[in-house]
Amino acid sequence: MKGLSNPARRRRRVAIDAAMVMVILVLMVQMWLLTATLESYLAGHHGAALPGFISSLVLFAVCAFLYRLVLRIDRMKEREHGSEATRSGPWKIG
Amino acid sequence: MDPKDGSSTTPVWAEEFSVHASEDAYVQRRQFTKFLVLTSFGMVAGNGWIWLKALTAAERATWPQVVIGRASEIQPGTVRFFSYPEETDSCILVRRTNGEFAAFSQKCTHLSCAVYYAVERDRLECPCHEGYFSAANGRVLQGPPPRPLPQIMLEQRGDELVAVGLTMHGESE
Numbered sequence: 011m012k013g014l015s016n017p018a019r020r021r022r023r024v025a026i027d028a029a030m031v032m033v034i035l036v037l038m039v040q041m042w043l044l045t046a047t048l049e050s051y052l053a054g055h056h057g058a059a060l061p062g063f064i065s066s067l068v069l070f071a072v073c074a075f076l077y078r079l080v081l082r083i084d085r086m087k088e089r090e091h092g093s094e095a096t097r098s099g100p101w102k103i104g
Numbered sequence: 105m106d107p108k109d110g111s112s113t114t115p116v117w118a119e120e121f122s123v124h125a126s127e128d129a130y131v132q133r134r135q136f137t138k139f140l141v142l143t144s145f146g147m148v149a150g151n152g153w154i155w156l157k158a159l160t161a162a163e164r165a166t167w168p169q170v171v172i173g174r175a176s177e178i179q180p181g182t183v184r185f186f187s188y189p190e191e192t193d194s195c196i197l198v199r200r201t202n203g204e205f206a207a208f209s210q211k212c213t214h215l216s217c218a219v220y221y222a223v224e225r226d227r228l229e230c231p232c233h234e235g236y237f238s239a240a241n242g243r244v245l246q247g248p249p250p251r252p253l254p255q256i257m258l259e260q261r262g263d264e265l266v267a268v269g270l271t272m273h274g275e276s277e
Contacts, residue, residue, distance in 0.1 A: 069144065
């Protein structure tokens with residue numbers, strides 16, 4: 011629970027959780043979109059294929075953006091840890 | 105006390121261990137998110153594949169003409185199996201009890217089980233999940249199939265029955 015006692019760390023964790031939940035929601039929409047497009051294609055409505063593909067691509071871009079956000083938050087954490095390590099690194103034993 | 109300052113009573117192994125439990129959670133979440141994004145890419149690939157299939161289907165302007173058999177050889181209430189448009193696409197030609205001919209893809213639109221003609225009820229039936237189709241036009245009468253059976257367009261040339269095309273029903277709606 012050491013991590014949760016640090017407010018900055020808690021905020022980062024909430025941000026990562028929020029990004030992850032959003033990615034899951036986007037993924038669920040994509041799954042529905044794929045199913046609907048396939049169903050439509052099999053029923054002979056070929057016109058729905060291109061809009062389905064473009065929509066899925068846009069949703070993937072949203073997912074990729076959210077993933078980059080997670081990576082950025084991670085880098086913030088690493089930078090912070092790096093400065094801490096410089097102050098009192100684990101190599102300073104005794 | 106903070107384990108990072110040297111004055112704590114935390115054992116040395118705990119101080120030197122490279123990954124804290126909270127940081128481990130960060131790594132797991134990042135990896136999980138990465139996996140989700142890769143799955144998202146898989147969905148895009150699936151949609152792209154459907155689009156490519158739709159493009160190639162649209163380019164197919166003509167259907168092959170395949171002779172199924174002689175009309176006089178098929179008695180009312182009987183069927184004949186054939187392949188159309190490809191060798192792997194099983195189809196069923198039905199001569200209904202009223203003498204009319206109709207041909208459909210034999211794959212049930214639910215889970216691709218083979219349908220058969222139930223003469224006494226004059227309908228096509230799927231034995232897997234009791235999906236029933238009209239023998240007149242392939243429409244779903246009952247059960248889980250989401251779509252009508254694809255219908256083969258027939259032409260009678262003299263005594264010969266010829267398959268000349270395939271309709272999904274949805275195309276004209």
